[in-house]
Amino acid sequence: MQALHIIKIGGNVIDNSENLHRFLKDFTALEGYKILIHGGGKVATQIGESMGIEAQMVDGRRITDIDTLRIVTMVYGGLINKNIVAQLQRYGTNAIGLTGADGDFIRAKKRPVKTIDYGFVGDLHEASINPGNIAKLLDSGFTPVFCALTHDGEGQMLNTNADTIASALAVALSALYETTLIYSFEKKGVLMDVNDDDSLIRDIDPERYEKLKAEKIIHSGMLPKLDNAFNAIGMGVKAVIIGHSDDLGQLKNKKGFGTRLSK
């Protein structure tokens, strides 16, 4: 089976030009099939504000009303995505910038209104990912670059969490490729002590994860990420790496980096 790396970069990496360029060079140096997924960064909020549209939050969560959807479609799908693609082309990666609507690659369902109306937010489901269509791009030598947008198949664009897209892509593409999922952000990985970068935990398997949880060593903010990661591993993903965007280059040298989760 051909190896595939699916790498998600967080907004903090995108907001820092130096970090972003280092990451994109390292991403280019990584051989074989690969897919990049990027989040939004602060620029969507800034552009919204410059247009007089303020982010609406309910219980700490962003609401995607029709104006916000227009802004994220412009900023995620246009400004950020195409500039990342142009930089990757400069470094030698034959990138194609995409939303889930393109190639019908990722469908979602508008989140049903219960107590909160999240607006044009799309939730993924079992049949969301079209691995056959994505494989056509990979097999043609292209490197897909996805932003955090999907569609419903009925003409509606939807805003969808980039972590969730990365995880769903990894699970669906595990049927075709030996898939490693990488969450690349501004921390070294999973730490024993959140204030000490040297306390990095190198490897976690399900047994150790249960222990770490029981001992309350893992920071509560990390729990959903790790639960999702082990869920993806249970569904066929070979390994999940959580680490700093600056350290991706170490993967090329066959060294590990960050925290590696596997069976």
Add this chain to the structure above:
Amino acid sequence: MQALHIIKIGGNVIDNSENLHRFLKDFTALEGYKILIHGGGKVATQIGESMGIEAQMVDGRRITDIDTLRIVTMVYGGLINKNIVAQLQRYGTNAIGLTGADGDFIRAKKRPVKTIDYGFVGDLHEASINPGNIAKLLDSGFTPVFCALTHDGEGQMLNTNADTIASALAVALSALYETTLIYSFEKKGVLMDVNDDDSLIRDIDPERYEKLKAEKIIHSGMLPKLDNAFNAIGMGVKAVIIGHSDDLGQLKNKKGFGTRLSK
């Protein structure tokens, strides 16, 4: 040789939701390989104004300064392109929305500064189009949807005229496909009398074109478009059709529409 239709829609079609939807349905009904190229419409100017950035014109031409480039990258590459793609998916076309940076499909060179600095405007050259990479998409069953953006290969996005992109794509892809180029806009085609839609000229060959020019029958605004069209035909394009976006459906029924230019 496989047939290929390359269709450019003007900003006036994009600005009118009813016209756009009719066009996208007719585009979907057209069988075989096809590529869509779209211009900008008024929305880029509107969004720029809402952000306090006014269009800068010199001698009637828009200057693409860095702020304008950000706006067109957002609006052309994000908002307009992805909404067209989502609608095409709804109607059953497996569209992929693209700029020239994606897949390294279209490179351009930043226009040199002579008397006027046009800013981040890209001019096409002989090696601009990468027909092999575009063929990979077509052969995989995807329908490319290009907006009026290119890149320079060095990480810089550039604003490039959509008519010029359409013509360059048609010429380059004529080496691989039997290519028809269609300019779809809000007029019936080339008219004997600009005020009379019934005065449509159905067919023009180079000989008749010389006569129409000599008799000063063709409106001066049409001359550059027709010169470009006959230039493309001279370089291998089978035919160029200039006609109303509402009439594209007649192509499916093997009827002609608009004005057909050919050898």
